[in-house]
Amino acid sequence: MKTRLLMTLALLLPAMALAQEPAEARGPAPAPKAASKPAAERPTGDQEAVDGNPAVRKAAEKDAKPGVPRSTNLTATLVVKVVHPEDVRKGAIERARKVGGWPVLVTDTELHLEVPQDALAATVDELAAAGIVLQKSLQRVDLTEQIAQLQARLKSKREILERLRTFFADSDTHSTLRIEQSMTQLVVEIEHLQGELNVAESSARMAHVQVSFQYHQKQRITYVRSPFEWLNTLDIDRFVAEY
Amino acid sequence: MKTLAALALLATLSACAPTYTMTAPDGFVRYEKRKGLAFITADGVQVRSRTVKNYPKADLAFWADAMERHLVARGYLLHGKGCFKTANGRDGCTAEFVLPHGGEDWVLAETLFVHGEQIALVEATGPFDRYKKAAPSIAKALMSFEVAD
Numbered sequence: 001m002k003t004r005l006l007m008t009l010a011l012l013l014p015a016m017a018l019a020q021e022p023a024e025a026r027g028p029a030p031a032p033k034a035a036s037k038p039a040a041e042r043p044t045g046d047q048e049a050v051d052g053n054p055a056v057r058k059a060a061e062k063d064a065k066p067g068v069p070r071s072t073n074l075t076a077t078l079v080v081k082v083v084h085p086e087d088v089r090k091g092a093i094e095r096a097r098k099v100g101g102w103p104v105l106v107t108d109t110e111l112h113l114e115v116p117q118d119a120l121a122a123t124v125d126e127l128a129a130a131g132i133v134l135q136k137s138l139q140r141v142d143l144t145e146q147i148a149q150l151q152a153r154l155k156s157k158r159e160i161l162e163r164l165r166t167f168f169a170d171s172d173t174h175s176t177l178r179i180e181q182s183m184t185q186l187v188v189e190i191e192h193l194q195g196e197l198n199v200a201e202s203s204a205r206m207a208h209v210q211v212s213f214q215y216h217q218k219q220r221i222t223y224v225r226s227p228f229e230w231l232n233t234l235d236i237d238r239f240v241a242e243y
Numbered sequence: 244m245k246t247l248a249a250l251a252l253l254a255t256l257s258a259c260a261p262t263y264t265m266t267a268p269d270g271f272v273r274y275e276k277r278k279g280l281a282f283i284t285a286d287g288v289q290v291r292s293r294t295v296k297n298y299p300k301a302d303l304a305f306w307a308d309a310m311e312r313h314l315v316a317r318g319y320l321l322h323g324k325g326c327f328k329t330a331n332g333r334d335g336c337t338a339e340f341v342l343p344h345g346g347e348d349w350v351l352a353e354t355l356f357v358h359g360e361q362i363a364l365v366e367a368t369g370p371f372d373r374y375k376k377a378a379p380s381i382a383k384a385l386m387s388f389e390v391a392d
Contacts, residue, residue, distance in 0.1 A: 081322070081341060081348060083372045132322050134341060215341055215348045221318040230295035230362070231313045236344050236351050239368055243281070243289050 071147050071204035074117055075139040076124050078211045082131030085109070085213040092127055092211070099123075101206070109214040120207040127211055134215050143204050150197040154190060161186045262391040263292045263363055268384035270377060280365070288369030288377045290384075295362050303357045307336035310353060314340050319351065329388050333358075337385070339378075341371065350374040352381070358390050 082088045089111050093103050101115035101123075115123050128136065164183050171179060226232050263280050267273050271282035271290065280292040297306075307326070315321055319340035326336040337354040348371040356363040365388065367381050368374070 081371050083375050132341075134320050134322065215320065215343055221342060224313065224316045226309070226313045228309055228313075229298075231310060233295070234310065234314060234351075234353060236342060236349060236368060239289075239291075239351070239366055240344075243291060 069144075071143045071201070073141040073143050073203040074120055074207040075141075076120060076207065076209050077135070077137045077139070078124065078127055078133060078209070079135040079215055080127055080131045080133055080211060080213060081215065082213060088127070088130040088213070091130070092123070095126060096123065096209075104208070109212060111209075111211040111213075113209040113211075114206045115209060117205065117207045120209065123207075123209055127209070143200050147197065147200050147204065150193055150200060154193045154197060157186055157190050157193065161190065261294060261358070261361060261363070263365075264387075264389045264391055265292070265365070266384050266387040268377065269380035271380070271384075284369075284373070284377055286369075286373045288367065288373050290365065290367040290381060292363060292365045295364060297357055297360050297362050300360070301357075303334050303336055303355060306355055306357060306362060307338065310355065311338050314338070314351075314353075318342070322350075327386070329356075330386050331389055333388065333390070335365075335385060335388065337382075347371070350378075352378075354385055354388075356388060356390065363388075363390060 080088070085108070089106065092111060092113065093106070096102060096113045096115050096119075099115055099119040099122075101113055101119065103111065104114055105112035113123065124136070161183060164179050164186070167179055168176065260278070265280055267282055268290065270284050271288075272284075274281040274283070277291075279294075280290065282290040301309075303326070307324070311321060311324065319342045322339055322341050324336070324338040326334065328334055333356055335354055335356045337352060339350055339352045341348055341350055343349070349368060350371055352367040352374075354365040354367075356365075365385060367377075369377065
């Protein structure tokens with residue numbers, strides 16, 4: 001009996017190891033479909049989807065594979081110049097709370113909000129209407145594969161845990177100890193995976209809105225020589241110095 | 244002879260530097276003794292005028308386009324532009340740009356009036372929030388801009 005139990009455990013343990021092995025270690029993973037470029041360089045073809053254009057949204061839904069509900073993480077980034085940032089910030093936080101969202105970061109020049117994905121377009125529109133939009137972009141990260149993998153690994157570990165439980169009835173002390181040890185390890189792994197899954201599912205439910213009231217891109221200002229001489233004299237530093 | 248030469252030089256200089264007139268925007272004071280127009284608000288929004296050569300000779304639309312392209316290529320962010328006619332029927336075009344300056348976002352507004360061989364530039368600048376408060380009064384004052392040829 002003891003030998004049979006040990007043999008079963010020997011068969012189960014590699015399966016557990018496989019279940020906890022990261023996906024990338026098992027072979028070449030497909031290239032990520034999003035976030036391949038920094039946000040500033042990424043084409044913003046989804047812009048209209050943020051703006052709430054129903055035609056664009058429908059087209060995007062049509063492109064999706066039928067029967068596979070996609071889980072996506074959305075991050076909208078805006079640079080809005082407003083005369084009174086504190087009023088806009090306060091209003092945006094209040095509106096986010098009303099729709100079930102919350103502020104993540106609040107500073108003099110930055111505001112990060114988590115809002116339900118359904119409320120993203122309205123939140124972005126309201127912020128844009130408060131001032132002059134200098135930049136606007138949307139990043140969409142598909143979490144479907146990540147969530148599916150986490151769910152599969154979780155399911156597999158739970159099944160192994162259930163099978164280990166059945167061995168308690170006819171095992172001796174030594175085997176019981178080994179089973180307990182394996183089960184403890186499995187429970188820790190299941191909790192960890194469940195946590196990861198919760199975070200991923202939450203990311204797929206909520207959208208992240210990052211608003212900056214400051215145009216930070218100082219590195220964008222470069223010296224470009226114009227063939228028209230007087231255009232080269234247009235410069236804010238020169239203006240201020242000569243005034 | 245010397246007097247004649249001096250008068251001729253004076254006449255040439257006067258011809259090179261046209262005189263511009265414009266009512267002071269609300270909330271601005273004028274630097275009376277400066278050449279050209281120069282106005283400032285209590286919180287530091289500045290307006291001034293200067294003259295540049297219309298060379299190669301082109302019209303207002305050409306220069307407005309060239310200016311926008313040049314400043315956008317430099318990294319200035321265009322956030323508003325428009326052309327208008329002054330009260331005296333002179334055509335002008337304004338473009339407003341946002342850019343980082345000294346840790347703050349500033350606006351640089353350039354208004355062009357083409358008159359013959361020269362271009363009048365009315366430039367305004369200030370930190371974004373302060374400039375935006377002064378912008379309507381600057382736009383109103385620009386309607387009174389005139390070249391005293």
